[in-house]
Amino acid sequence: MVCIMENFYANEVEKQLKNKGYRMTELASTGGFLRKGNTTFLFGVEEGDIEDLRKSLQEACLFVEKQKGRKRALPHRYTSFVIPTSPALIPLL
Numbered sequence: 001m002v003c004i005m006e007n008f009y010a011n012e013v014e015k016q017l018k019n020k021g022y023r024m025t026e027l028a029s030t031g032g033f034l035r036k037g038n039t040t041f042l043f044g045v046e047e048g049d050i051e052d053l054r055k056s057l058q059e060a061c062l063f064v065e066k067q068k069g070r071k072r073a074l075p076h077r078y079t080s081f082v083i084p085t086s087p088a089l090i091p092l093l
Contacts, residue, residue, distance in 0.1 A: 003079070
């Protein structure tokens with residue numbers, strides 16, 4: 001899963017999801033997609049765990065808002081999408 005979020009949420013999301021055992025790669029991202037100051041997370045997750053990951057992302061963002069308030073009235077906290085993969089084929093020599 002690829003998740004792009006405002007930096008306002010990124011540190012707490014990383015902390016909470018690592019504590020839950022999710023493995024991720026974090027990339028700083030800037031540019032036109034969702035404006036500057038974003039972080040992109042790449043998660044490797046089994047298909048059956050996608051909904052749990054989405055729920056964990058939402059909980060982490062709500063926790064940040066409870067602690068700091070909402071930064072501004074955004075229509076969304078993050079954008080995420082799933083890129084399906086298939087197991088790599090290892091050629092037999």
